[in-house]
Amino acid sequence: MFSCAAAGWGEFGVLEARDLACWRGDRAIFAGLSFQLEAGGALLLLGANGAGKSSLLRLLAGLIPPAEGALLWDGADALADRVAHAARLRYLSHQDALKPSLTARENLLFYSRLWGGDVAGALEAVDLTDLAELPARILSSGQKRRLALARLALAPARLWLLDEPTVGLDAASVARLGGLLAAHRAAGGAVIAATHLPLPLPGARELAL
Numbered sequence: 001m002f003s004c005a006a007a008g009w010g011e012f013g014v015l016e017a018r019d020l021a022c023w024r025g026d027r028a029i030f031a032g033l034s035f036q037l038e039a040g041g042a043l044l045l046l047g048a049n050g051a052g053k054s055s056l057l058r059l060l061a062g063l064i065p066p067a068e069g070a071l072l073w074d075g076a077d078a079l080a081d082r083v084a085h086a087a088r089l090r091y092l093s094h095q096d097a098l099k100p101s102l103t104a105r106e107n108l109l110f111y112s113r114l115w116g117g118d119v120a121g122a123l124e125a126v127d128l129t130d131l132a133e134l135p136a137r138i139l140s141s142g143q144k145r146r147l148a149l150a151r152l153a154l155a156p157a158r159l160w161l162l163d164e165p166t167v168g169l170d171a172a173s174v175a176r177l178g179g180l181l182a183a184h185r186a187a188g189g190a191v192i193a194a195t196h197l198p199l200p201l202p203g204a205r206e207l208a209l
């Protein structure tokens with residue numbers, strides 16, 4: 001388990017979404033969306049297909065700009081410095097973002113060069129140690145998802161943005177993810193997750209889109 005002090009985080013601060021609006025193409029997806037998230041907090045994004053959950057996560061990750069409103073970190077514009085914003089978060093999209101020809105271990109080595117971290121420990125955290133030398137392309141879909149989730153265990157980041165993190169996972173893997181989420185929150189991290197499936201995030205607030 002990591003800690004704020006070990007990670008050199010200092011205070012987490014507060015993430016605040018203020019009156020966000022989002023357009024995709026020529027369509028308004030949502031508007032007037034506001035919330036706050038503090039250290040240790042968790043927010044579940046709920047809503048029908050197409051409601052805008054993935055769009056909101058991409059917006060929070062700084063990948064698409066808000067059409068209106070502001071995203072604040074400790075009261076300052078979080079998106080003014082995209083590099084600093086990217087450094088404080090991990091974003092896991094629908095896609096696993098793996099290189100098929102690289103082994104599981106090599107895929108994590110790539111990310112460890114960006115963020116640092118313990119590759120062997122991250123593989124262990126998602127129970128992939130025994131498959132570490134297999135190319136990602138031959139992993140099963142649940143194993144690929146676990147390898148994507150191993151990025152969370154690699155090196156700390158204050159804010160985890162997770163899009164359908166449990167799709168394809170078996171019950172034991174969901175439980176292991178629950179352990180990662182709990183440790184992250186206990187260390188002062190925060191989580192925002194979009195899901196249609198039960199997710200082990202006790203006490204999470206819900207935001208319906």
Ligand SMILES: Nc1ncnc2c1ncn2[C@@H]1O[C@H](COP(=O)(O)OP(=O)(O)OP(=O)(O)O)[C@@H](O)[C@H]1O
Binds near residue numbers: 049053055
């Ligand atoms: N690149 C894009 N260009 C135009 N429209 C888009 C784009 N990406 C998404 N959309 C549209 O934005 C709307 C919201 O999509 P989004 O993926 O955010 O929904 P979601 O709530 O995550 O859905 P799901 O539960 O199916 O994952 C949808 O109507 C979708 O067609």
